[in-house]
Amino acid sequence: MARISLRQLLDHAAERGYGVPAFNINNMEQGLAIMEAAAACDAPVIMQASRGARAYTGDIMLAKMIDALEEMYPQIPLCLHLDHGNEESSCATAIRYGFTSVMMDGSLKADARTAADYDYNVDITRRVAEMAHWIGASVEGELGVLGSLEHGGGEQEDGHGAEGQLSQDQLLTDPDQAVDFVRATKVDALAIAMGTSHGAYKFTRRPDGEILAMRVVEEIHARLPNTHLVMHGSSSVPQPLQDMFNAFGGEMPQTWGVPVEEIVRGIRHGVRKVNIDTDCRLAMAAAFRKVATQSRSEFDPRKFLKPAMDALRELCRDRFEQFGTAGNAGKIKVVPLSEMARRYRAGALDPQIGSITQAA
Ligand code: G3H
Ligand code: 13P
Ligand code: ZN
Numbered sequence: 001m002a003r004i005s006l007r008q009l010l011d012h013a014a015e016r017g018y019g020v021p022a023f024n025i026n027n028m029e030q031g032l033a034i035m036e037a038a039a040a041c042d043a044p045v046i047m048q049a050s051r052g053a054r055a056y057t058g059d060i061m062l063a064k065m066i067d068a069l070e071e072m073y074p075q076i077p078l079c080l081h082l083d084h085g086n087e088e089s090s091c092a093t094a095i096r097y098g099f100t101s102v103m104m105d106g107s108l109k110a111d112a113r114t115a116a117d118y119d120y121n122v123d124i125t126r127r128v129a130e131m132a133h134w135i136g137a138s139v140e141g142e143l144g145v146l147g148s149l150e151h152g153g154g155e156q157e158d159g160h161g162a163e164g165q166l167s168q169d170q171l172l173t174d175p176d177q178a179v180d181f182v183r184a185t186k187v188d189a190l191a192i193a194m195g196t197s198h199g200a201y202k203f204t205r206r207p208d209g210e211i212l213a214m215r216v217v218e219e220i221h222a223r224l225p226n227t228h229l230v231m232h233g234s235s236s237v238p239q240p241l242q243d244m245f246n247a248f249g250g251e252m253p254q255t256w257g258v259p260v261e262e263i264v265r266g267i268r269h270g271v272r273k274v275n276i277d278t279d280c281r282l283a284m285a286a287a288f289r290k291v292a293t294q295s296r297s298e299f300d301p302r303k304f305l306k307p308a309m310d311a312l313r314e315l316c317r318d319r320f321e322q323f324g325t326a327g328n329a330g331k332i333k334v335v336p337l338s339e340m341a342r343r344y345r346a347g348a349l350d351p352q353i354g355s356i357t358q359a360a
Helices: 006-016 028-042 049-055 059-072 088-096 117-136 174-187 214-223 238-248 260-268 276-294 301-322 337-345
Strands: 020-024 045-050 080-084 100-102 138-143 189-192 228-231 271-276
Touching: 006 020, 006 138, 006 189, 006 260, 006 271, 020 028, 020 080, 020 301, 028 045, 028 059, 028 080, 028 276, 028 301, 045 049, 049 059, 049 080, 059 080, 080 088, 088 100, 088 117, 088 138, 088 228, 100 117, 117 174, 117 337, 138 174, 138 228, 138 276, 174 189, 174 214, 189 260, 228 260, 238 276, 260 271, 260 301, 276 301
Parallel strands: 020 045, 020 271, 045 080, 080 100, 100 138, 138 189, 189 228, 228 271
Antiparallel strands: none
16 A cells, blocks of 8 residues: 655655656546556656545545555555645545645635635644644645736636735745745645646746746745745646647637746756646547547547546656656655654654755
């Protein structure tokens, strides 16, 4: 069995300088495709389920599916992570169903659309970290609000995301506040805001430093060299996938995502977890469209799902290779959550605050 905590996996990634894609899942086909890709290149895996995914799949189905994937691929360390938990109860119930890590997104209030203030965020994230660490599970917090630096709007996708206009202060995580936040909450990983947003429509042009502020990642890493950083909204929305989707009847206006080379730059500056959902959806949906268009009499769902899984497998394999995740699964000896809990209690996993210049 190889169910790993996010903290152990990201500690390994930091020691060896790689990043780990965190792919969102909702169903068996996605789970299988991701694990097949990981097994093919010996990569450890983060699968994450949103509250929407849990509602769609059901916690029992999701938990048993992950059990099955773990049994099928015992050689692959597998972290099951809650994406964008909105309150203590969503985090606690996830852990009960076998999640080894949760995100407490206190950048938004429990309605998942109202931007929260700093004190609210610290308070709820600290409480979730305390609870999760008792049982050895890991916690990701978020400081700053995801949204576009082009138009100042938050993003609303499937009922999640800030409503209305956001200030630059909200859209760009403040490095000094990040130090205070990590110290106060004891999170294992920190999601930051620097101009990315969820979904396909992130940028209206190929992003430069004005609208994708990678400098913020570098500044935060300089102040928090031992903290694992997380990039949300990190789909690249590859042009070939947009073209394929549109070639088979889709209507996706031209858009730009986060270029893979910018993510790789982030990985050189402390980014360890890279959230990807849209690209997986687009890869599968483009494959569905192709079958629907080219084989108009087809009605066997497997004939749609099989090529969609192939497309997803290829995408995941690319990201494992590009982020340096490949080749690391076999190097990890999984520490059980009970031992992680003991280490938290002993204070051995407290965040180490310090700057790169101080450390040097
Ligand atoms: O957080 C955003 C992810 O893309 C999850 O989306 O809530 O539709 O599953 P979802
Ligand atoms: P994308 O929409 O860019 O794939 O981002 C997914 C994400 O951040 C999930 O938390
Ligand atoms: Zn996200």
